[in-house]
Amino acid sequence: xxxxxxxxxxxxxxxxxxxxxxxxxxxGHTALYWYRQSLGQGPEFLIYFQGTGAAxxxxxxxxxxxxxxxxxxVSTLKIQRTERGxxxxxxxxxxxxxxxxxxxxxxxxxxxxxx
Amino acid sequence: xxxxxxxxxxxxxxxxxxxxxxxxxxSSNFYALHxxxxxxxxxxxxxxxxxxxGDEKKKGxxxxxxxxxxxxxxLYIKGSQPEDSATYLCARDGSGNTGKxxxxxxxxxxxKP
Numbered sequence: 001x002x003x004x005x006x007x008x009x010x011x012x013x014x015x016x017x018x019x020x021x022x023x024x025x026x027x028g029h030t031a032l033y034w035y036r037q038s039l040g041q042g043p044e045f046l047i048y049f050q051g052t053g054a055a056x057x058x059x060x061x062x063x064x065x066x067x068x069x070x071x072x073x074v075s076t077l078k079i080q081r082t083e084r085g086x087x088x089x090x091x092x093x094x095x096x097x098x099x100x101x102x103x104x105x106x107x108x109x110x111x112x113x114x115x
Numbered sequence: 116x117x118x119x120x121x122x123x124x125x126x127x128x129x130x131x132x133x134x135x136x137x138x139x140x141x142s143s144n145f146y147a148l149h150x151x152x153x154x155x156x157x158x159x160x161x162x163x164x165x166x167x168x169g170d171e172k173k174k175g176x177x178x179x180x181x182x183x184x185x186x187x188x189x190l191y192i193k194g195s196q197p198e199d200s201a202t203y204l205c206a207r208d209g210s211g212n213t214g215k216x217x218x219x220x221x222x223x224x225x226x227k228p
Contacts, residue, residue, distance in 0.1 A: 003158065004158065031214055033214065033215070033216075035216075035218075040220065041220050042119070042121075042204055042206070042218030042219050042220045042221050043159075043204070043206075043216075043218045044218070045215050045216060045217065048214065048215055056215055059215075091159070095214055101146065101147035101149075101164050101166055101208060101214070102164075102214065103149075103161040103164055104149070104161065104214060104216065105158075105161070106151075106158045106159040106160075107158055108156070108157060108158045109158070
């Protein structure tokens with residue numbers, strides 16, 4: 001079956017611009033996660049959705065970052081006034097649910113470069 | 116903050132060698148430990164999810180063990196092949212039951228033919 005997809009695969013933007021990153025989870029997966037991987041580090045948690053609601057957004061670095069999942073499926077991560085430090089690979093993952101340690105299935109990521 | 120540490124940071128081995136990596140994590144309030152393999156330009160692939168102290172899991176030539184009391188997990192690869200070249204990530208559930216993962220920085224394995 002189809003896995004988690006993310007678009008675009010690469011995004012180059014200028015400092016100060018707004019960007020949107022899209023994640024299509026596996027059909028039927030109610031839990032959706034966003035992570036960010038900076039060079040030389042492991043992925044870092046950003047936000048977690050259970051259904052349509054953000055159950056935990058404690059990893060969002062500041063108020064320039066926002067994510068939505070209006071219909072409980074596709075999610076969009078939005079970054080306002082991008083900074084060079086936002087350059088990273090943004091990963092999306094989905095799982096059947098939470099509460100039990102289900103495997104998280106990851107997408108291939110979006111590589112964001114802020115120039 | 117639950118720091119997850121992996122060692123070594125990188126590893127170069129010859130084809131046919133067996134190898135192992137370490138993941139260490141705070142043992143308090145443990146819920147689950149995940150191992151992933153991440154090949155360049157691909158999605159991270161789940162290898163194992165482990166929950167019980169003493170767990171041992173195996174998938175082909177790859178196996179993992181878990182010690183929740185002392186806070187470590189080992190990943191073993193028997194008879195490494197060039198296609199095993201990847202970054203291996205471990206992650207701990209950070210908050211009990213939400214699936215929020217706290218990752219280590221990864222171990223990058225290069226297997227030379």
